[in-house]
Amino acid sequence: MTPDFHRIRRLPPYVLEEVNRIKARLRAQGVDIIDFGMGNPDMPTPKHIVDKLVETARDPKAGRYSASKGIVGLRRAMAGYYDRRFGVKLDPDSEVIATLGSKEGFANLAQALTAPGDVIVCPNPAYPIHAYGFIMAGGVIRHVPALSPEDYLAGVSRAVKHSVPPPTVLILSYPSNPTAQCVDLDFYKDAIALAKKHEMLVISDIAYSEIYFDGAPPPSVLQVDGAKDIAVEVNSLSKTYAMAGWRVGMVVGNARICAALARVKSYLDYGAYTPIQVAAAAALNGPQDCVEEIRGIYKSRRDVLVETMARAGWDIPSPSASMFAWAPVPEQFKAAGSLLFSKLLVEEAGVAVAPGVGFGEYGEGFVRVGLVENEHRIRQAARNVKKFLSQADDVLARHHNALAAQ
16 A cells, blocks of 8 residues: 655645535535635736736747846835835845745745744634744644734743744745735734744745725834844735736845745746746736725625624634635534534535635634625625524534435
């Protein structure tokens, strides 16, 4: 018998895939699924960005290999964005790396920074790549409950005290996917001070920094004095400009870490298709009214979701940022858990969400709801949910009877 490959053995079954399989089966049967499960923007990429892609693609030289760390024009545009948005000065040559989306940047950062057995402090719940990027690189994850930003930092101190060997990397992610939690600059000051005290590097993921609704815009960890000594930030154009499929992200900050990432990438890829990079530079350098429009669409959807689901009997806290709501499992299904609730919801009501346990054990009791359907569909989903919740006892009884008959 052939054993599983070593790195694959370290990856558990993808919990979210269980709901995806049900969705696929139902769709094949012609069932209309209102899908809040994946954070996949449904809005078109703004026209001026697409136009620049088309214009550049007509150049006969456009199909040649590009640059693995990103073309100069894109890296300058990324540095310019950080200067305008956060007041952070970056050297485009040494402190900016263009990546194939934030996910690739994060995974290859893990490859660049991790020796076998290195301990990485990671929030839980968290976006899966935050832990599994390092696990695939041979690291050991020290999960710290992140039910609030304050709980997370307090837990980091305990984790450092009880970890052998001491942790080498601290992961931050605000606005958070999946919880939509936000932090202020004082949080980052405390995090950087803590990391320096314990000689940890910091990776901050702010892919949702432009999708905010209430209060001040989310800050960058690089705004903290001395943060660039130990920190890099992972960012993305995916949600900001509805460019998820274009795969354009960035890693910026500490020059030594950026150089390590650039070296890894030089062996793995030649960068994104050059017209995509040119169009991405046009997105960052061009008019930003499209960003405000996209942000407004998400805010309107958030308000409709919270209002209509409350009337349906499901109280969902209103997120102040990101394209997600972090919703407690309704009382009728608390004992069932987030995975079974998610399965029954899509099977019985045609509404798909992501079970919280898919983002870590401390995500149990919640589901992630993506703001990726229009307002009409959200209202339709709320009607389906209202009927589903009113029939909770019958739904659970049918499920248990089906299990008993197997």
